[in-house]
Amino acid sequence: MVDAGPVTPGQVSFLLGIIPVFITWTYAEYLEYKKSSSVPKAHSDSNLVELGEKTIKEDDRAVLLEGGLSRSASVKFNSSSIKVNLMRFLTMDDSFLLEHRLTLRVMSELGAILFYFYICDRTDILGDSTKNYNRDLFIFLCLLLVIVSAMTSLKKHSDKSAFSGKSILYLNRHQTEEWKGWMQVLFLLYHYFAASEIYNAIRIFIAAYVWMTGFGNFSYYYIRKDFSLARFAQMMWRLNFFVAFCCIVLNNDYMLYYICPMHTLFTLMVYGALGIFSKYNEIRSVMAVKILACFLVVILVWEIPGVFDIVWRPLAFLLGYTDPAKPDLPRLHEWHFRSGLDRYIWIIGMIYAYYHPTVEKWMEKLEESDTKRRVSIKAGIVSIALLVGYLWYECIYKLDKVSYNKLHPYTSWIPITVYICLRNITQQLRNFSLTLFAWLGKVTLETYISQFHIWLRSNTPNGQPKWHLSVIPNYPMLNFMLTTAIYVLVRESYLTIKLFQANTA
DSSP states (O other): OOOOOOOOHHHHHHHHHHHHHHHHHHHHHHHHHHHHHTSOGGGHHHHHHHHHHHHHHHHHHHHHGGGSOOHHHHHHHHHSOHHHHHHHHHTTOHHHHHHTHHHHHHHHHHHHHHHHHHHHHHSSSSEEEEOOOOHHHHHHHHHHHHHHHHHHHEEEOOOOOTTTSSTTOTTOHHHHHHHHHHHHHHHHHHHHHTOGGGHHHHHHHHHHHHHHHHHHHHHHHHHHOOOOHHHHHHHHHHHHHHHHHHHHHHTOOGGGGTHHHHHHHHHHHHHHHHHTTGGGTTSHHHHHHHHHHHHHHHIIIIISTTHHHHHHGGGHHHHOOOOTTOTTSOTTHHHHHHHHHTTTHHHHHHHHHHTHHHHHHHHHHHHHSOHHHHHHHHHHHHHHHHHHHHHHIIIIITSOHHHHHHHHHHHTHHHHHHHHHHHTSSHHHHHEEEHHHHHHTTTHHHHHHHHHHHTEEOOSTTOOOOEEEESSTTOHHHHHHHHHHHHHHHHHHHHHHHHHHHHHO
16 A cells, blocks of 8 residues: 655645746647758758767767766856756747756656656555565576677777877776676675575675775866865765655655765765875875775774764764654664664775776786796686685674674675676776676666656665556566566666766766
8 A cells, every 4th residue: 555645845846846947848849840850951960960079079078077067068058047047947048948947857857757656655556566586586687688698799809008108907997897887786686585695795895895995986086176166066066965855755765765864974984084285196105094084984983882873963964864654763763774784885986096006017017027927927816706705694694683793893805806797807897897787787776766656666665566567467577577678777877867967067
């Protein structure tokens, strides 16, 4: 039985805001159709060429703008009057609507996605079904995806290192996106099939995501030295704009989507660590003090009893969460548990990023050494990595859920390091990636959020997704196929929204 909860002011505001946007976008598309149909056909080929060139330029900008704001976009914003633009929007000025047609399209697309979320998870229009775990089916699907990916999307990359200018490709972007992609698949299947037997592995995957937060943000700020307010605001917006709308439309607490506040917190901490006295970041001793300070802050807040509540209680309105199934737990319990599990791994990511150029230079020398020396060193690294991984698996991973969680904050770096060593041990392994998994890893945050509402189903505000969304009742595999296809289709819309953000930020 669905409990949609009372209608909130936020839901009413969203509805009143999205309806005029959708109407004006529809009218803008009509104006564009009229405009394009009036263009002489003789010029259609040249128009297509111009459009193609524009698309390529826009795609290039989407990549280049990842690190900062567009100067032209900023100038446009500053030179235009908000009041005048608002009046032109309300009066449906033709030239204004044509100029901002793509903006209106993306906003309408976002509104349609959120409306679909509400239909799936807050109404009785679609049904639900219980989760049922089958180990054979779970393993079959995982292996099938790996085989299909290997047969259809194995690609060799020839990128050059930003540090050495050579094709070492240690922890390159293709590799990390592939890494995020296959972890995302296992994470989603774990939720869909309630595969509780791999709970400990899922904890490692989440730790790896947080590790990448430390690694990626440190690399950016250390190299680019861009601590501007504009860059900071852009990052916070990208991390939280979609989850904010989900919270408004579905009347959920921010902490239901715990990955978002976790990434936001650790991004803030990396920004603070490198932004304070940033002009001294090149000095090794200063960087060592900063990393040590990060450890001390974490120890103070999470290890000393009582400090966590003192620090975070003022933000309980934002980080508090009450699970309807467990109403007696303290409001900050979920935040304490989730943030505490990965409280150190983001610092490990920073350390690995700091030594990334050093390791890459060492790997370059290793690849240039004689064959006997190179093979013996690599064999030693593989042997040590496998031994450490085996001991971790036997002594830590095989523990029960509660016992494992107690050790996870201090040991999650071990399997992550083992994976990095094995994945980068040869030039051939570094050169190749499975682009299907890399494609799946491009919008992990939005994909994680949407699983709650259009793949699974909670049926109530702040509820955990304990059911499957059922579009084809009594046919679980056909239902799985259809809901997954829709899920992937919606995911494609996130890529459009993400590219739009990159072009207009």
